[in-house]
Amino acid sequence: MMQEIFIGVPFHENENRKVFSRCVANLSTCLAGLDSDISAQIFFIVNGPETNQRRLRSYGNNDPRIRIMHLPDANRAASVSHFANYINEQGYSPAIFITDADIYREPDCLLKMQEAKGNGTVLVATQHRVYPLDWLKNQVKLSEEEKFWYQVFEGDKDPRILPILETFGFSGLDINKMKIKESLVLVDTNIAIGMHGKYHQASESLISRAIPREKIAIADTWFYHMGRVSLKDHVIARLRHFYSAKIEGFLEEMYQSEILSESPEELNLIAETIVRKVSIEAAEFFLLRCALRNLVARYCIDFVSNNLPYDQSLTFYPSRAITYKDAEAIVNHNLKNLILSKSEQVVAMGNGITQVELPRYAIDPK
Structure with missing residues (x-):
């Protein structure tokens, strides 16, 4: 049949x-x-x-x-x-x-x-x-900035560093798997x-x-x-999830599920191991991804709770993410300059699509 x-x-x-x-x-x-x-x-x-x-x-x-x-x-x-x-x-x-x-x-x-x-x-x-x-x-x-963000968003998924993250029991691995x-x-x-x-x-x-x-x-x-190739697009996409969590009644649970359990010192220790065994660049993208996860989660819960978006006062803006504090400053600098238009806020609330200005691609695998 x-x-x-x-x-x-x-x-x-x-x-x-x-x-x-x-x-x-x-x-x-x-x-x-x-x-x-x-x-x-x-x-x-x-x-x-x-x-x-x-x-x-x-x-x-x-x-x-x-x-x-x-x-x-x-x-x-x-x-x-x-x-x-x-x-x-x-x-x-x-x-x-x-x-x-x-x-x-x-x-x-x-x-x-x-x-x-x-x-x-x-x-x-x-x-x-x-x-x-x-x-x-x-x-x-892709512009150089788009290439940069493309790599930041995948900074904790680089196959070369996964064995190191598993050895340390990095909490981001469980977050990604879930x-x-x-x-x-x-x-x-x-x-x-x-x-x-x-x-x-x-x-x-x-x-x-x-x-x-x-x-x-x-x-x-x-x-x-x-x-993703844009920080704004990433934030809009995460806001959609936080708005949904607020409506469904699990906003705080959503926030806790997004952030890492490691301290800055523990993340620095992981990064130092990545530097020794893989490369400085891989360690920087790892730290930037960690900072991005934590700060965007804070930004989103504040935004949907009608608080002012999370804003850490900047005393410096480093050019390299050598430590977690450096990575946090770089990400926070970009979040401070992020302004969502009314139409983008509508998309963040679930109407329309993200990456609306970016053409969709049909990529041939190599």
């Missing part, structure tokens, strides 16, 4: 035809690895300014497996819930795949996710990595309907609280995605 699999792809209009075509091609490769008695339907749930004005794009689609669903005035979380509701109402499938368009998936990821779904599992997530900078050199034009990224998940349809909370704001921070950990599996597969 032929089985059907239903794939939902929240798709913003910034994700152009090139990304659309690359996504379809990549999904086709993934589907080819499934059993021959499984057919697929792929739903692109499109939102954006043109959709809001009822100007609907077709994306030149002539693939019978694909349906375009236009959803005005919706963010990503609302798109997922709408798709899950539709599948549930039609009685199509007890579980659905949700994926972003602008990621590169391992070719057999869908098969591995199906295999990882046990009896008590309601959601299967995957491992994720950002595209290495070397992959982007000839495909994406985060589920909804860019590629297999989830029970009835669970997908309500996992974003009442107001359909941020996704991952609510999912990890809405679903018991023992009912979540992490498949032995992965996807690549474009990392």
